[in-house]
Amino acid sequence: MACAGCGTGVEGKPSGCKSNGGCSTGGCNRLNVFDWLSNIPLGDSLAPFDIIEVSFNNGSRKDFFRNVTKQLFDKGEMVTVEGVSGFDVGTVSLTGELVKLQMKKRRAEDTPEVKKVLRRSTNDDLQRMNDNKAREREALIKSRALARNLGLEMKLAEVEIQADGRKATFFYTADDRVDFRELIKVYASEFRAKVEMRQIGARQEAGKVGGIGSCGRELCCSTWLSDFKSVNTTAARYQNLSINQAKLSGQCGRLKCCLNYELDTYLDALKDFPDDADNIETAGGVAHLQKRDIFKSLMWYSYEGSNKQYPLTISRAKEIRQLNRQGVKPDDLKPVEVVTAKPKEADLGYADVVGLISLKSLEKTAQKRKQKDKDKQKQQKTGEQKQGQGSAQPRTEQPKGNQRPDNRQQQDRKPKQENRQQQQRQPGGNQPKQGREQQPRPEQGSRSEQGPRQQGQRQQGPRQQGPKPSAQPDQPGQQPDQTGGQQGSAPRQDRRPPRHKHRPGNPNRNNNPEK
Incomplete structure (x- = not known):
């Protein structure tokens, strides 16, 4: 058996149906009519009511048909009924004695002109219905284009094609009267069916389209609401609602139908409030009524030119109004104190630690x-400043790896300088090479500045007993000269000065007669 509302499903089990013909594909909620008289047995002399209610197009249209076949139909079964020049297929939505109440509500009379139920729907009937239903979407698009070409001010909401395809009903909305005589001829020739134009309101259109309301539930007009009553702003004023069209309007663009749901309750509560107490006079001036609070039975007044409001009880407002009729103006309104009691905290079963957790560690x-980021930025700035200053000042050469500090170099040069002086004074001594004098030596400038040194000054530093024997050069390719130093580099302290012939009578070679 197919789904009662959407016609989908296989034999024996509806597809996605919840219960009794209602499925999750949408639109079938209209069929959820509870038959509260179905379990009540009838008397032996009474026969069951022979008229059933059948719904079409997912419950958007319902009609009554007489069951002449004397078969027992259950809710949700597919039946084939009489149509316009043919047959139509619908779903049984209601049977039994409750149909009488529905007919009375919709003002339908039990006359012989009521259409008949032909049979239970066969597979051929269902296949033909599905084929014609598949054409409805394409027909709606094409019909809108044809109406636009003719320049008609109308909006097509839905197209319903009969199960046998011999009739097409076009539902439209329009603000003014529309002359669609030419349009019917175009539709009849285009769709090859009998055309019926039916005008609906904005609320019916929203019911056919469907959607979710501001309350978060499906629209009432698309589920259960079938009787649309007029709604005006007076209903909002009785309920002390702000007249805001954006909040009070539904998806159809009209005022929400739910404004009428609680209107009767508000009207009953407003019967206790006085009708002629909109303005009351006191010694301080005339007080005007601002609002009525039916839940606390209070009336709020305020003076002219003041925004402060004073709550009065119903009895006090009636009393002041009675005094004004007598020409008496009370000294004060005597407003009541409105205490807003805090709601009792329910025991939720856990401790509320909001605001108690310390986040000092984080x-x-x-x-x-x-702080680290700030220090890094400062270091970067200082480094850039130092680089700028270093580029402006001349650089000082640092001693290389094979060079030693100045104090040690000076101590190593002392015996060599003395030996050179002795060689110059000896007649047969070895003379230095000619090329040696031309090469600039780094220690010449220091020798002229130092001046004569005493013998005791040589004993400064760790090497007091004289220079050590010469060692091999550290780097290959560098050969020591006759004086023990490397070519083009400073002399090393580990090389012993060469032996020379001394004068007779001078046993100490280091003894300088000039000193």
Whole structure:
């Protein structure tokens, strides 16, 4: 058996149906009519009511048909009924004695002109219905284009094609009267069916389209509401609602139908409030009524030119109004004190620790990170400043790896300088090479500045007993000269000065007669 509302499903089990013909594909909620008289047995002399209610097009249209076949139909079964020049296929939505109440509500009379139920729907009937239903979407698009070409001010909401395809009903909305005589001829020739134009309101259109309301539930007009009553702004004023069209309007663009749901309750509560107490006079001036609070039975007044409001009880407002009729103006309104009691805290079964958890550890880490970032920025700035200053000042040469500090170099040069002086004074001594004098030596400038040194000054530093024997050069390719130094480099302290012939009578070679 197919789904009662949407016609989908296989034999024996509806597809996605919830219960009794209602499925999750949409639109079948209209069929959820509870038959509260179905379990009540009838008397032996009474026969069951022979008229059933059948719904079409997912419950958007319902009609009554007489069951002449004397078969027992259950809710949700597919039946084939009489149509316009043919047959139509619908779903049984209601049977039994409750149909009488529905007919009375919809003002339908039990006359012999009521259409008949032909049979239970066969597979051929269902296949033909599905084929014609598949054409409805394409027909709606094409019909809108044809109406636009003719320049008609109308909006087509839905197209319903009969199960046998011999009739097409076009539902449209329009603000003014529409002359669609030419349009019917175009539709009849285009769709090859009998055309019926039916005008509906904005609320019916929203019911056919469907949607979700501001309350979060499916629209009432698309589920259960079938009787649309007029709604005006007076209903909102009785309920003390702000007249805001954006909040009070539904998806259809009209005022919400739910404004009428609680209107009777508000009207009953407003019967206790006085009708002629809109303005009351006191010694301080005339007080005007601002609002009525039916839940607390209070009336709020305010003076002219003041925004402060004073709540009065119903009895006090009636009393002041009675005094004004007598020409008496009370000194004060005597407003009541409105105490807003805090709601009792329910025991939720757990401790509320909001605001009790300390996040100081996280704050400290964040502060440390910020401080580190600031220090890095400062270091970068100082480094850039130092680089700028270094580029402006001349660079001083640093001693190389094979060179030693100045104090040690000076101590190593002392015996060599003395030996050179002795060689110059000896007649047969070895003379230095000619090329040697031309080469500039780094220690010449220091020798002229130092001046004569005493013998005791040589004993400064760790090497007091004289120079050590010469060692091999550290780097290959560098050969020591006759004086023990490397070519083009400073002399090393580990090389012993060469032996020379001394004068007779001078046993100490280091003894300088000039000193």
